[in-house]
Amino acid sequence: MKLHHILQGIQSEQRLDDIENIDIHTISFNSKQLTTGDLFVAISGGTHDGHTYIHQAIEAGAAAIVGEKALTTPLSVPYIQVTDSRQALATLAVNYYNHPAKKHIMIGITGTNGKTTTAFMLKHLLECEGYTCSLLGSVMNIINGEEIQATATTPDSLELNRLLHLSNDQVVIMEVSSHALTQARVAEIEFDYCLFTNLGHDHLDYHQTFDDYFAAKASLFHQLASHGHAIVNIDNEWGEKLHHLLLSKHKNVLSLSTHKDAKWKLTIQSMNRSSHVTLLNEREEALHFELRFPGEHNVYNCSMALMTGTAMGIAHKNLSASTPLFKGVPGRFTMIEHEGKTIVIDYAHTTDAFEHCLQTAKQCGAKQIYHVFGFRDGRDESKRGKMIETSAALATKYVLTLDDVKEPAKEDMMLTLMTLHYEHGSHNGEVVPDRTKAIEQAINQASDGDWIVITGKGHESYKQTFELGTHSDLDTVLTLTTRDEEKEDDIVI
The missing domain is CATH 3.40.1190.10 (Mur-like, catalytic domain)
Known part of the structure; x- marks a missing residue:
């Protein structure tokens, strides 16, 4: 596709008609994925600045560059300076794929x-x-x-x-x-x-x-x-x-x-x-x-x-x-029945969502509610205290645990969990670092008619290794409940 067609509607102080109307293979904003003849869009991100990879993109075969920063030296390929690279990328993409x-x-x-x-x-x-x-x-x-x-x-x-x-x-x-x-x-x-x-x-x-x-x-x-x-x-x-x-x-x-x-x-x-x-x-x-x-x-x-x-x-x-x-959504209030207990897996990760889940368990007749949840490293910290207060108020017992915390930050997060527990929690809560063991403990402590509500990850897979070696909250629950059934079979035999 011709460059002039892809540039339609792009906001730039340059005269775009003066730019050579070359053939463009495709569009990329990742210099590592770029191929010969591509248009490279340099985006200033939260951790990386695409403008620092412009020369790498040209070496990889970029036919033209779009960016929002003024360059001090000329390039060997056309450079189109725009006001906003992200907005430009959207316009370029819409043009390239023909709206x-x-x-x-x-x-x-x-x-x-x-x-x-x-x-x-x-x-x-x-x-x-x-x-x-x-x-x-x-x-x-x-x-x-x-x-x-x-x-x-x-x-x-x-x-x-x-x-x-x-x-x-x-x-x-x-x-x-x-x-x-x-x-x-x-x-x-x-x-x-x-x-x-x-x-x-x-x-x-x-x-x-x-x-x-x-x-x-x-x-x-x-x-x-x-x-x-x-x-x-x-x-x-x-x-x-x-x-x-x-x-x-x-x-x-x-x-x-x-x-x-x-x-x-x-x-x-x-x-x-x-x-x-x-x-x-x-x-x-x-x-x-x-x-x-x-x-x-x-x-x-x-x-x-x-x-x-x-x-x-x-x-x-x-x-x-x-x-x-309608049968529901994977990881959104997924319910598993086990030995008279109801186990719920949900993606809830806000105070309001906690309230929805725990109130729903009460409305459905839960005798007691065991709530397992954690916090991710690098996410909004301002909501954590209120989330614990909500759980402490609505659940019979809560278990604070880790939720995809990278190895270097585990110790810091453990300290954070303990501090939050003492500052915002109550006697009905505790901290169990390993997520799979926290789930296991909640299931084992619950009795007939109780609900175990596990929130925060829903359908998502674990990004770290836990003691039980399972890959998600659902995998953990199914492993634990199946294991219990196998134990019962052994006793019967």
């Missing part, structure tokens, strides 16, 4: 919690109606029915446009993270539907303040098509703030609430391990549905998916019939 988002119905979901469940539920509902759907999210990417490992909640703009180009599906459902929005990963993409689930304490190590965090989330709705719909949960102060903001900009907003003035009113008739719910719109048209996995937060997630389905024209009776068939 691939335009061939799909684009749905973006943002919020602190609930993105994944809402995305999977929506995919299920649409596929029951006959749509073909791609899904891009934290658990996995699914393109043309094929599962592809996800490396981030939202791919970088180059990978995103490549996947959109590969997809032959009618609909693309995306989880859109706040990092993705501030780093222009979804720039240049217009969305037909944008969903806001909620906003809670997370990523303040990156965004610094709640206002900054909210602004990042809200920026997704700047990319809503003029004909598009915003679906917003207003039973959250930040959702209510977004609602007013969008109405002031004359956006088409479908709001959801249990008690506020909203386009859709949510009423929960009953809730235990399954929920019976009614959604009522402004025309007094009722959508009754049954959700066969627990939690008020999941009722909200499901409701937002259903609201999107109705906005797409799917009949209420079809949505109601499809909802009970």
Whole structure:
């Protein structure tokens, strides 16, 4: 493809017409992956600055360079200086793959919690109606029915446009993270539907303040098509703030609430391990549905998916019939029954998510709740104390443990856990460094009717080796429960 075509829409003080219109093989922002004839985009990242690799890229065969820094010496290939390399990368990628988002119905979901469940539920509902759907999210990417490992909640703009180009599906459902929005990963993409689930304490190590965090989330709705719909949960102060903001900009907003003035009113008739719910719109048209996995937060997630389905024209009776068939999401409130105990594995890693999980266990009749969780090194430290306080208040016992802490930082994290435990915890908690042994202890201490809630990793694999040699929380639980069953078989024999 010709360089001039790829550069369309690029913001630069240079006269781009004066640049030689050379052939470009592909685009890369990683000098190690670059091949002859590529366009190299130098990005200033958090740990690496791509501008320091420009000469390495040229040696590897780069045909042209895009960067945001002024160079002191001329290069042997064309250099296009831009204002923002990340924004430029998104524009270049869209041009290179010929605006691939335009061939799909684009749905973006943002919020602190609930993105994944809402995305999977929506995919299920649409596929029951006959749509073909791609899904891009934290658990996995699914393109043309094929599962592809996800490396981030939202791919970088180059990978995103490549996947959109590969997809032959009618609909693309995306989880859109706040990092993705501030780093222009979804720039240049217009969305037909944008969903806001909620906003809670997370990523303040990156965004610094709640206002900054909210602004990042809200920026997704700047990319809503003029004909598009915003679906917003207003039973959250930040959702209510977004609602007013969008109405002031004359956006088409479908709001959801249990008690506020909203386009859709949510009423929960009953809730235990399954929920019976009614959604009522402004025309007094009722959508009754049954959700066969627990939690008020999941009722909200499901409701937002259903609201999107109705906005797409799917009949209420079809949505109601499809909802009970949804089997949930890997690592999102996955339940395993063992000797009268219920073991839950969930990705919850915020105070709000903890509250959702532990309250759900109570609503489902848990006699006692054992909560196993930890903290990752290098992540938002400001939320840790509140997370322990929430667990101490709602769980019968909590067990603090390690969660993917690199070897040099283990000792420091152990000290951190002990300090947090004494400062924010209570007598009903303890620290067990090895994650697999912490899970084992909780399962062994629990009795018939008790729940063991293991949070923080969900579907993710361990990145360090633990004593039991297992590879994930699910693997640990299945290994422990299967081992116990084998012991019982031995006794019977």
